[in-house]
Amino acid sequence: MKRLAFVFPGQGSQEVGMGKAMYDAYPSVKQLFDDADEALGYSLTTLMFEGPAEELTKTENAQPALLLNSVAIQEVLKQEGISPQMTAGHSLGEYSALVASGALEPLEAVKLVHLRGKLMEEAYPTGKGTMAAVLGLSQEEIASVIEGYDNELAVDLANINCPGQIVISGTKAGVEQASEKLSEAGAKRVLPLNVSGPFHSRLMKPASEDFANHLSDVNVKQADVPVYANVTAEPVEEAALIEKLLVEQLYSPVRFQEILEAFVEKDVDAIVEVGHGKVLSGLVRKVKRRMKTFNVQDPESVDAFTKWIKEES
Missing domain, CATH: 3.40.366.10 (Malonyl-Coenzyme A Acyl Carrier Protein, domain 2)
Structure with a gap:
């Protein structure tokens, strides 16, 4: 069997x-x-x-x-x-x-x-929340970048898919800001996802x-x-x-x-x-x-x- x-x-x-x-x-x-x-x-x-x-x-x-x-x-x-x-x-x-x-x-x-x-x-209001896939950084590296984002710019870890592929989720403004910081921190790519909301976030x-x-x-x-x-x-x-x-x-x-x-x-x-x-x-x-x-x-x-x-x- x-x-x-x-x-x-x-x-x-x-x-x-x-x-x-x-x-x-x-x-x-x-x-x-x-x-x-x-x-x-x-x-x-x-x-x-x-x-x-x-x-x-x-x-x-x-x-x-x-x-x-x-x-x-x-x-x-x-x-x-x-x-x-x-x-x-x-x-x-x-x-x-x-x-x-x-x-x-x-x-x-x-x-x-x-x-x-x-x-x-x-x-959550349509268009106000989003998600992005982060390639090439570890979970710990991403967490250190997004920690401290308050509810106004809330950003959370959403999907821990496989080594080097993690999705973040939160407010549109927060995810956009975090995406820039993650790129600066060494992410190979940060890809916005075509989703209607900030799923798997607070x-x-x-x-x-x-x-x-x-x-x-x-x-x-x-x-x-x-x-x-x-x-x-x-x-x-x-x-x-x-x-x-x-x-x-x-x-x-x-x-x-x-x-x-x-x-x-x-x-x-x-x-x-x-x-x-x-x-x-x-x-x-x-x-x-x-x-x-x-x-x-x-x-x-x-x-x-x-x-x-x-x-x-």
């Missing part, structure tokens, strides 16, 4: 057309997409397949679209008898990981992240309070396999702790590098990116160059992955 870690992509991986090949190839995927449209009260499927891209990119649409796509693929793998020994997701992707681990029901999760996206959009605390109220109405269950939480980079299975960490996740840094390092230490045979794009597979290679990775996002990649499983088992 192969030891597998499933990882699920987050916001930014969305693209018009994603999921269409799986929808056409697998009746179970079509059923799940159709059920999600009914649960949401609008055709997310049409938006995913036809766009427009500007509408799909809106946080309240991108989040349920990415989750639905990832969960549908994971369900196909499950039908093939393939399940992970551990899971994780990048930011939004943590919800897909929780579905894969049995802690959340798929349709409940779709509705929950749609709401989460709305709350995140509304938490500025998301108002959204987390509203989200906590809604989350209390959701049936979060004990996970069947460990989910490595963004907030702690530690495995979690208990329902109450899962809920607590999902609330904290909104304003805390995503410790994805540490999660990948933990998977490597667990001697998994492969880390499998389940969902659209190859962003996370790229991060895996930055952490452990020779780690076996797969990206499963269409019927061809499902077939290639299942063939490897059967050959190696």
